[in-house]
Structure formats: structure tokens, C-alpha cells
Amino acid sequence: MRKGLFSNQSAGLYRRDLLIIAGTAAAALSNSSHAAQAAASEHAVRIVEIKPDEDVFAYVSRTKGSFDQKTYQQVIGAANDFKEGDQTIGVGAEDDATRRYARSLLTRTTISNLHQHPLFEDDLQRLIWETTDKAQFEQIKEWTLGDLKEFLLKEPEESIKAIMNGLTSDAIGCVPKLMSNEELITVSQKIFNVMPGTKLGAKGYMGARIQPNSPTDHPDDIMWQVFDAFSYATGDIVIGTNPVDSTVDSVVTVERALKDIVDTFKLGDVIPWCVLAHIDVQSEVSERFPGTVSTMFQSLAGTDDCNKIFDITNEKILKYAQAKAGERYGLYFETGQGSEFTNSVANGVDMVVLESRKYGFSRAVGIELAKVQPEGAWLHVNDVAGFIGPEVFKSREQLVRCCLEDMVMGKLHGLTIGLDVCTTLHMTVSLDDLDWCQDQIMPANPAYLIALPTKNDPMLSYLTTAFQDHVRVRDKFGFKVNDAMWDFYKRIGVVGEDGRFTRYYGDPLWVYYQYRLAKGDGRPQDAIYDEGREKVREVEARGVDLAMGHGEKIWDLNPALAAKVRGLYDDAKVSLWAELTPGFIAAVPNVVPVRTLSKDRNDYIAHPTTGETLSPESIGEIERIRASWGNDMPKGQIVISDGLNAKAIMDDGHLAPYLEEVRKLLSDAGVTMSEDNILVTSGRVRAGYRIGETLFEKSDPDSLRGILHIIGERPGTTHHAYSVYITVAKGKRWSQKGIDHDATRLVSNVADTALHPRDAARETLTIIREIVGKQVNNSRRYG
Numbered sequence: 001m002r003k004g005l006f007s008n009q010s011a012g013l014y015r016r017d018l019l020i021i022a023g024t025a026a027a028a029l030s031n032s033s034h035a036a037q038a039a040a041s042e043h044a045v046r047i048v049e050i051k052p053d054e055d056v057f058a059y060v061s062r063t064k065g066s067f068d069q070k071t072y073q074q075v076i077g078a079a080n081d082f083k084e085g086d087q088t089i090g091v092g093a094e095d096d097a098t099r100r101y102a103r104s105l106l107t108r109t110t111i112s113n114l115h116q117h118p119l120f121e122d123d124l125q126r127l128i129w130e131t132t133d134k135a136q137f138e139q140i141k142e143w144t145l146g147d148l149k150e151f152l153l154k155e156p157e158e159s160i161k162a163i164m165n166g167l168t169s170d171a172i173g174c175v176p177k178l179m180s181n182e183e184l185i186t187v188s189q190k191i192f193n194v195m196p197g198t199k200l201g202a203k204g205y206m207g208a209r210i211q212p213n214s215p216t217d218h219p220d221d222i223m224w225q226v227f228d229a230f231s232y233a234t235g236d237i238v239i240g241t242n243p244v245d246s247t248v249d250s251v252v253t254v255e256r257a258l259k260d261i262v263d264t265f266k267l268g269d270v271i272p273w274c275v276l277a278h279i280d281v282q283s284e285v286s287e288r289f290p291g292t293v294s295t296m297f298q299s300l301a302g303t304d305d306c307n308k309i310f311d312i313t314n315e316k317i318l319k320y321a322q323a324k325a326g327e328r329y330g331l332y333f334e335t336g337q338g339s340e341f342t343n344s345v346a347n348g349v350d351m352v353v354l355e356s357r358k359y360g361f362s363r364a365v366g367i368e369l370a371k372v373q374p375e376g377a378w379l380h381v382n383d384v385a386g387f388i389g390p391e392v393f394k395s396r397e398q399l400v401r402c403c404l405e406d407m408v409m410g411k412l413h414g415l416t417i418g419l420d421v422c423t424t425l426h427m428t429v430s431l432d433d434l435d436w437c438q439d440q441i442m443p444a445n446p447a448y449l450i451a452l453p454t455k456n457d458p459m460l461s462y463l464t465t466a467f468q469d470h471v472r473v474r475d476k477f478g479f480k481v482n483d484a485m486w487d488f489y490k491r492i493g494v495v496g497e498d499g500r501f502t503r504y505y506g507d508p509l510w511v512y513y514q515y516r517l518a519k520g521d522g523r524p525q526d527a528i529y530d531e532g533r534e535k536v537r538e539v540e541a542r543g544v545d546l547a548m549g550h551g552e553k554i555w556d557l558n559p560a561l562a563a564k565v566r567g568l569y570d571d572a573k574v575s576l577w578a579e580l581t582p583g584f585i586a587a588v589p590n591v592v593p594v595r596t597l598s599k600d601r602n603d604y605i606a607h608p609t610t611g612e613t614l615s616p617e618s619i620g621e622i623e624r625i626r627a628s629w630g631n632d633m634p635k636g637q638i639v640i641s642d643g644l645n646a647k648a649i650m651d652d653g654h655l656a657p658y659l660e661e662v663r664k665l666l667s668d669a670g671v672t673m674s675e676d677n678i679l680v681t682s683g684r685v686r687a688g689y690r691i692g693e694t695l696f697e698k699s700d701p702d703s704l705r706g707i708l709h710i711i712g713e714r715p716g717t718t719h720h721a722y723s724v725y726i727t728v729a730k731g732k733r734w735s736q737k738g739i740d741h742d743a744t745r746l747v748s749n750v751a752d753t754a755l756h757p758r759d760a761a762r763e764t765l766t767i768i769r770e771i772v773g774k775q776v777n778n779s780r781r782y783g
Contacts, residue, residue, distance in 0.1 A: 127364050132360075169360030200380070215542065508536070588679055
């Protein structure tokens with residue numbers, strides 16, 4: 001390897017990468033905490049009796065002899081409805097009796113006592129305290145949580161808004177524990193936080209974030225999905241694309257495609273656009289290409305430790321808010337229960353309270369935005385409930401519960417909050433279940449939902465809300481689209497003056513025709529339609545479906561496409577349970593087969609941590625490889641894992657072209673690579689980190705070494721795609737152990753029908769060169 005080729009660690013993963021990790025790596029635990037958390041999962045919280053009028057603190061003191069932080073966290077967590085994630089970190093109730101006791105204790109606990117005993121204190125907690133209205137807090141601090149619950153249920157919106165800014169995030173995170181689903185809906189139906197100058201988030205309005213994702217970031221794929229959304233009169237809060245490639249050049253290409261649509265239709269003051277790369281990358285795009293960035297996005301977590309993995313700090317996000325001075329559009333955050341648990345940084349706090357802390361973070365940022373935005377703070381939050389997988393929660397009932405809890409907590413923080421009512425394809429929630437979930441949740445009136453051409457995202461491999469679902473839900477519940485956007489839908493002829501859909505409903509070709517007219521295209525309609533049909537064929541050939549036409553009901557998906565979506569769902573289930581075959585393993589050049597602690601495929605799916613640690617025998621194999629190097633240690637090692645889709649690795653034309661091309665490119669660049677290909681059965685992302693730590697722990701402390709980990713992505717698309725995790729660190733870092741996602745970059749959606757493996761190999765080398773060419777913070781505007 002050329003000296004210095006791995007001279008700096010990467011700048012961390014971007015949102016797309018973190019989402020994949022959440023699904024592929026899931027429930028991640030560092031080596032040091034494996035045993036402790038495994039033990040916790042075996043010992044659920046048990047409360048056998050409580051005294052009359054006893055609150056949480058009296059119970060803890062009586063049973064422990066004095067205040068005990070761990071027991072305090074456990075009692076608060078035990079008041080939650082059951083979710084697997086709480087159980088795993090040891091704060092879930094053992095049984096319904098324990099849950100009832102915990103709720104009784106919490107009901108009698110005062111807001112003041114909660115404030116004086118934070119469940120976890122860090123810089124984020126201190127920011128939340130600083131931005132909680134002190135005068136309002138003084139009014140309600142002696143209320144019990146039971147008092148707060150009754151107040152929220154009985155009082156009108158005006159009275160609730162008069163005190164809710166005085167509620168800390170811990171208090172807001174505890175009150176949903178005391179409510180039934182029906183009570184949560186009752187509260188959510190009262191509180192509406194409207195985006196300035198719009199009807200977004202208003203009572204009776206339910207909007208959409210168009211999510212036009214492409215497996216290859218192809219601008220035509222993205223633009224045609226937007227045309228498709230517009231044909232269903234869907235989309236009003238933001239057009240937001242999740243990028244596959246988060247490099248500046250790729251992001252600016254997508255930003256320009258979205259901006260072109262908005263500008264062409266003269267919607268600049270109506271709807272913003274967004275490319276959901278890391279906020280630092282968006283900032284760099286904005287600086288290098290002024291005017292291309294509109295709303296800026298970032299994922300948020302509920303602890304400093306988890307936000308560090310997201311490569312953000314409180315200070316950084318607040319400075320980005322300040323940088324929006326004078327602009328109409330501000331910031332867009334995404335959250336979701338379980339992100340701290342899956343990254344081993346829950347710090348003993350349950351998922352509901354940690355989600356509330358994310359909203360407290362958002363509220364603090366909104367206060368900063370309000371100081372600099374002349375028309376009011378433009379900030380909204382999308383709660384991505386259900387994305388991570390069954391280790392967080394498994395059932396459709398839990399998904400509904402999670403969404404209702406988060407709606408109440410978000411609204412009580414004064415936020416305009418929407419939902420991604422979604423499920424991964426390795427959960428048991430079906431396509432039909434999602435319809436049921438929508439109907440249970442919609443009475444709570446979220447500000448918006450995600451919107452795709454079908455329920456199946458062609459790039460992220462998960463299920464969420466289709467354009468047709470928006471039409472059905474609006475019809476069933478009487479929801480409206482933001483007035484200014486509804487006027488646009490009338491202007492392009494999708495909606496008539498009577499408010500009904502016209503014959504152009506569900507016809508993206510018509511929207512494309514309107515787009516061409518707006519650009520001054522004087523060709524006949526037939527010619528533009530013919531051109532549009534050819535573009536549609538090209539888009540669909542790249543694996544991006546467009547929903548056109550409808551069935552008996554106006555919101556029905558056309559039968560052929562509906563059958564295809566169900567076929568993808570069925571294929572995902574087959575792919576999920578597929579295993580690497582002996583013949584395939586034997587055919588991998590210089591293969592060294594190893595396996596993790598997962599006993600079988602079921603154990604791997606149900607207990608993600610088992611897929612992160614190698615078996616003792618396999619550790620011996622890795623140590624043998626290290627010994628075989630002697631004094632000639634290579635600069636890099638390739639690791640291959642089945643992940644959640646072994647077919648992605650085994651399909652013809654997938655693995656071999658990548659291996660051939662990447663080895664050639666690295667050799668040409670002077671990078672010495674181990675000749676062995678380590679093949680992991682039941683492997684997750686962190687298994688690659690552990691392999692690197694074993695291989696490189698005795699390397700030169702100042703010399704960098706890298707792992708390329710090829711792993712099957714979550715099933716659910718036509719592509720059977722895999723990802724390549726590029727982890728680079730100095731020998732000192734490998735020897736200290738604890739390598740994690742913040743040292744990793746990602747090439748994703750690799751398949752012969754998506755990002756071609758040979759192209760992925762070239763992108764791998766590009767990313768390595770970016771790591772070499774930049775100091776860690778060079779492109780990081782706020783450090």
C-alpha cells in the first residue's frame with residue numbers, strides 16, 4: 001500500500017448508512033457490554049408489591065435502603081407497554097402485575113422529583129433543561145404524573161399549550177406510560193403545532209413527505225416518482241430523497257433535480273426539497289453550489305453518545321439553526337424509538353423516554369430557529385417508527401402503540417410531527433397489517449406521512465405508506481392537503497375546481513406534460529407523452545416502480561403492480577431465511593469459512609447480538625491468518641457475510657465481479673491486501689469490526705489498516721443487494737478495541753441490477769481516497 005493511503009479515519013456514516021446498519025447490524029453492543037446486556041435481558045424487572053400512596057422514589061428507597069439509579073431507571077421502564085428493546089436492556093416489566101405496580105408508582109410521582117432525578121444526565125439533558133420554560137415549570141412542578149395525565153385528558157388545547165413548554169422531556173416521556181391507546185389519541189386530537197404560514201400540522205390536515213428513492217440515485221428515477229406523487233395530489237411538506245451515494249458531487253446532482261421540479265412549477269414558497277445526506281455534506285453542497293439546498297436534514301438521537309455515532313453534537317446542530325438566518329426553510333429531523341438501544345448507548349433508559357429526549361432536542365433547535373427566521377421557525381420531525389427491526393418491537397400492535405406514544409410526546413414538545421408508519425421485511429408485520437395500522441393511528445392526526453409509489457421502498461428495502469394510501473386515508477378520515485399545494489394540484493389539472501380528482505388522476509405522464517409545458521416546450525401532447533412513456537420504461541427497468549391507474553376503488557393499486565409488490569414481499573421472506581450453500585462457500589477464492597455465535601438462522605434474526613461475535617473456533621482461525629502474515633502484515637482484509645440476505649451474496653454476477661475489480665484497483669493503487677477472503681456465516685456488521693481488531697491489534701500504532709466488509713442487505717427489492725462497509729483506523733485504535741460505525745463509510749445497493757459490482761469497486765476506491773485526502777474535520781463546518 002502507498003504510504004498514507006489510509007492516513008485518516010473516515011468522517012462517519014451518513015443517514016442511509018446508519019439506516020442500513022440499524023436493519024443489518026441491529027441491537028449492536030460493544031464487546032465490553034455484551035455480557036452485561038445479555039445478563040440484563042435475562043432478568044426482567046419484577047415488582048411484587050407496593051405500599052399505599054408510595055411513589056417511585058419511596059419504593060426505590062424502601063427496597064434498596066436509599067436512592068438507587070439503576071432501580072429507578074428500571075421502575076420507570078417497567079411502566080412501558082411491552083417492547084423487545086426495553087426487555088433486552090433490562091428495563092422491561094416481567095409481567096402485567098409489575099407493569100401495573102410501576103404505573104401506580106409513577107402516577108404518584110411529582111414532576112419536580114423527576115426533574116431533580118434525571119434518568120440520565122449528559123449535555124443533551126442539560127440543553128433540554130435550559131430550554132424548558134422556567135415560569136411554566138414553576139406552575140406545574142408539584143403536579144404528579146397522574147395530575148398531568150388528567151389535565152391533558154380534560155383540558156382544551158389552549159390550556160395545554162399554556163403549560164407544555166414547562167414540561168421537561170423526562171416528564172413528557174413518562175406520561176404516555178400511564179395512558180391507553182384511546183387516551184393517547186384523545187390527547188393527540190387536541191394539540192396542533194402548525195408550520196408558519198401554512199396549514200401543515202393543522203387540525204384536519206394530513207400531508208406527505210414524498211420519498212423518491214432510487215437504487216442508483218438516477219435523477220430520472222427521482223423526478224418521475226415526484227411526478228407520480230403529484231398525480232395523486234400527494235406531497236406538501238417536503239420532497240426528500242434518501243441518497244445511495246452521499247458524496248458531494250452525487251448529492252448536488254439529486255438536489256438540482258429536485259430543485260428543478262420545484263422551480264419549474266413555481267413552488268419555491270410552497271414546498272421545500274431535501275437530500276437526506278449527513279447535514280455536514282448538505283452544508284458543503286450549499287457552500288460550493290449556492291442555492292441548491294433548501295430544507296436541511298439530520299437524524300437525531302436521545303443521548304450524546306448516540307449522537308456522536310451520528311457525527312453530531314448539540315452545538316453543531318444549534319449552529320446550523322443559526323445559519324438559517326433570513327431563510328424561509330429551516331431544518332428537518334428524523335427520530336425513532338430504539339436507535340440508542342441498537343447502538344449500545346441507551347445508558348439504562350427506556351426507549352420511550354429516550355424518544356422524548358429527541359423531541360426535547362428538536363424543541364431547543366426550534367427555539368434557536370425562531371430567533372433567526374423572519375416568518376417563524378420552519379422545523380418538523382418525522383418519527384420513523386418500525387424501521388430498525390424485530391429486536392426493537394415485533395408486532396403490528398406494538399407499531400401502533402409506538403406511533404401513538406410518539407405523536408403525543410412530539411406534540412407536547414410543540415413540534416410539527418409526522419410519521420413513517422413502517423416495517424422491515426424481517427418483521428412479521430404484513431402489507432395488509434400496515435393498512436390496519438394506518439387506520440388505528442390516523443385518528444391521532446399526524447402532520448404527515450411518508451409517501452412512495454407503492455408500499456415497498458425500492459432502495460431502503462422496507463414497507464411504508466403508498467401514494468394510494470394517502471388517497472384512501474384522506475377519503476376515510478376527511479383529511480386535507482396544505483391549501484397552497486392543493487391549489488397547485490388544481491392548477492396542473494389533477495384536481496378539479498370542485499375538489500374532485502379529474503381523469504388525469506394517477507397519470508404521471510400528464511404531470512410530465514405539465515412540467516414540459518411549464519418549461520416552454522411547444523411540442524404536441526402526443527410527442528411529449530411518447531417521450532414520457534420511454535422514460536417510464538427506463539425508470540422501471542432500473543427497478544423503480546411507478547403506480548399508474550387504479551382499480552375498483554380510486555386508491556387501489558393496479559392489479560399487476562399489486563401482485564408484483566406482494567411477490568417482492570414473499571421473496572423477502574425466502575431471502576431472509578436463505579443460507580450460504582456449501583458449494584458457494586467452496587467456490588469463493590482463498591476462502592476461510594468462520595461463523596458467529598448464532599446457533600441458526602432463527603437465532604440470528606431473533607437475537608442480533610449473536611451475529612456480532614465470532615465463535616471461539618472462528619477466533620482461532622482469524623488468529624491463524626494473523627500469524628501467517630509474520631512480519632509482512634497487509635494493509636487490508638476482505639470479509640464477506642451473509643447478513644439478512646444470503647442471496648445477495650450468492651446470486652450470479654454479484655460477489656465475483658466486485659472481488660475481482662476491487663482487488664485489481666487496490667493492487668494498482670499500491671494497497672497490499674490479504675489474499676484470504678474471510679466468509680462469515682450469520683455475520684452482522686460489527687463482526688467485521690471484531691475481525692479487524694483481532695487482525696490488526698498488533699500493527700504499527702501509527703499505520704492505518706482497513707476492513708472491507710461485504711454483507712447482504714435487508715431483503716425486499718428486486719435487486720438482492722449487498723453493501724460494502726469500509727472501516728479504516730490506525731493500529732492504536734484497532735488495539736484499543738471498540739471500533740464502531742463512526743469509523744466506517746459505506747457503498748450500498750450493490751447488485752447487477754442496481755449499482756453494478758464493478759462500479760461499486762471503483763466507488764470503494766474513491767471513498768478510500770477521500771479518506772486519505774481530507775483531515776477528519778476539513779469538510780465539517782461545525783466540527
